Structure formats: structure tokens, C-alpha cells
Amino acid sequence: MHPEPAQPRSGHLESGEVAAYLDGALSPSERTRVEAHLADCDACRMEVIDVGRLVRARPSPRRWYLPVAAVAAAAAAILLLIPRPEQDTLEPPDYREPVITTTVAPVAIAPRGAIRTAGRLIWSSAPHADRYQVAVFDSTGRVLWETQTSDTATLLPSSLRFQPGASYHWKVKAQTSWNRWVSSDLVEFSIGRPRP
């Protein structure tokens, strides 16, 4: 006999609750109850993390899709050329996932976390990247400084003053082809207060 995975498991969230939480479809009281459960239940939290990643993930393209895509494109073109008696005003449903990309993003290496001083920004190289654009933000998201370089490190200008204890962020974007950029994750750092 098979277990019932789509049914509520004892003591765990139902599949509908997990989906509704990720879709932001719960009422405030339901959300609080679900979050209280997630904070204490490793299994449900892992499920929410996994499903969130799977929903956002973009499957890589396959070569055998190409003939199918070509036939579909031809069929779509024919359908578009045939005049229709009345225009359909309904919005098309959102069946498709976002555009596929397999480009490797640069990784922001330093600074990260609490540091003594921030003199330079260092990141890993991205394949085929010929230019990098780096930006430093304050905790409100305001751009404090940005520049472009072909190197994988850059010095911060001395005019850029960081307040001890305040939180700052930075990220780097790599240009991998014409008008195509791939960005690192946003990284936080702060300048530690000097110890007495």
C-alpha cells in the first residue's frame, strides 16, 4: 500500500498550505500559523525551500526540443496570418517559465560580513566576460558608488566613507555578450567598530 503524499501528513503542512504560502496567498493569521510551524519543523521548512527553488528553477534547453520548437513556431506563424473573426481580449495564461539562461554568474568574494576596513572589492571571473560592473549600496538600497572594469578586483575610492557598524551591500555584474549581463548575489558587509 502506498502512502498518500498529497494528503495532509500528520503534524505537517498540507500540500495546499505549502503552495499557498509560497504564492503569498495566505491570510495574515494563516501565514502566522504556517510560519510558526515552519520555524519549528525542519521537514516542512526543507519542503518549502525545495519547492521554492523548483518553481523558480529554469530547466536547461535540450537539442531535441529544437525540431519541435521549429514546428510550433511555424504553426504559430500560420495561425497569426489567418484573419480571425473577432479578437480575443482575454489575457493569455502564464504557462511558460522565464527565459532560460545557463551563464555562470561571478561570485562576490570580498568584502563579506563584518570586516575591519574595506579597501577593495574582489570577485571571481565569469566565463566569456569582458567587462564587470560593480556597485556599492547602503542599507536602503541607494547606490553609493559604481564603476566598470575588465579586472576581477577594484579599489574603492578614498572619498567613500563607511560608517562603523552600518550595513552596506555590493554586487558585481559581468557582461558576457552584447547587452547581456549576469549578476552576482547581493553581498552584505559592515565595518566593525574598533575594539577598545
Add this chain to the structure above:
Amino acid sequence: MLHTARALGRDHDATMDAYAYLLEHLHGDDFRRLRGYVADGRTKFTTWLVVVARRLCLDHLRQRYGRPQESESPDRAAHAARRRLVDLLAEELDVSGVADPTAEGNPEAQLRAKELSRALAGVLAGFEPRDRLLLKLRFEDGLPASDIGQVMGFATQFHVYRRLNAVLGQVRAAMRGRGVQDSEP
């Protein structure tokens, strides 16, 4: 669904087996599981289907390979507890002075880490569920701010960082209230 099976499968054959199992069970009993979806206009069908597909795939893996080894759990828990301690209190603690509680031969450091951990658990128990979830996702599960933002519905990564900083400030204040000022509890 194939993507879900692929994410959980160990290799191509396992993926395709899980995918076949998934299709068979979704089709079974006149699509009973699919008919269980409540189209109330709030939850997307695709999100719900991924949850169901993942649960079916995990069932298949458990039936085929058994449950994951439980022997790894204590190590993981100890590692998570240590990481939580070090990360949450990084600014107040001399990190190099916090010994690995799993290390042998240093009972004083083990005791200190245990007391800190106990004080921290007491502090966190009084926090809002949303803030406790935020801290767990960040420090125990190690999720980047972008993932946390998407899971918990924050508008941007900046909002995640801002809320994290606010909550960590509350944690530090509460720890100080319990007499934890530095690495010495």
C-alpha cells in the same frame, strides 16, 4: 514534473523511474490527486503540482532506497547549533574563542558553548514566528538573502537584510539582558 524528478533523482535511470512513478500515481484512480487541487484563484496550480510531485518522488525514493541515514543527523544538528551561535553573535563574540562544541578535550569551551546555546534558544523562543523563521532560514539552512526573499515574500534582498539586522539587534539586546556580553556567558 520531469524537472522535479530530475532534481531529486540520483542519476538518469532513477530520474526516469521517479518520473514514471509520478505519472502513474497522478493518473491513478481517475486523476484523484489532480482533482484534489482547489482552484480558488489564490494558489497557482504549478506551485501546488510541484509540491505534490516532490512528495510523490520522495515516496518513490524512500520505497526504493529506504529512508536517509539518521546517523548523519546529530552531526548536522551540532554543526547547525555551532554555526548559529557563531553567526548570530559574531559581533559580540570573539569568534576564534568559541570552540567547536563537538571537539573533544575542551570541556570548558563545550560548557560555555552549551550555555550560550541555551540562552540563545530561550531568547529566540520569545520572538515572532516570522522572525524565528527568518533566522532559521538564514543561519541554520544557510539560504542566501535572495532565496529568503522569495520564500518569505520580501520585496527585495535589501528588505531581507534590513529585517535581519533589526532582528539580530533584538537578539543581542535580549542576550545582554540575560547577562551575555561577550564570549563569556
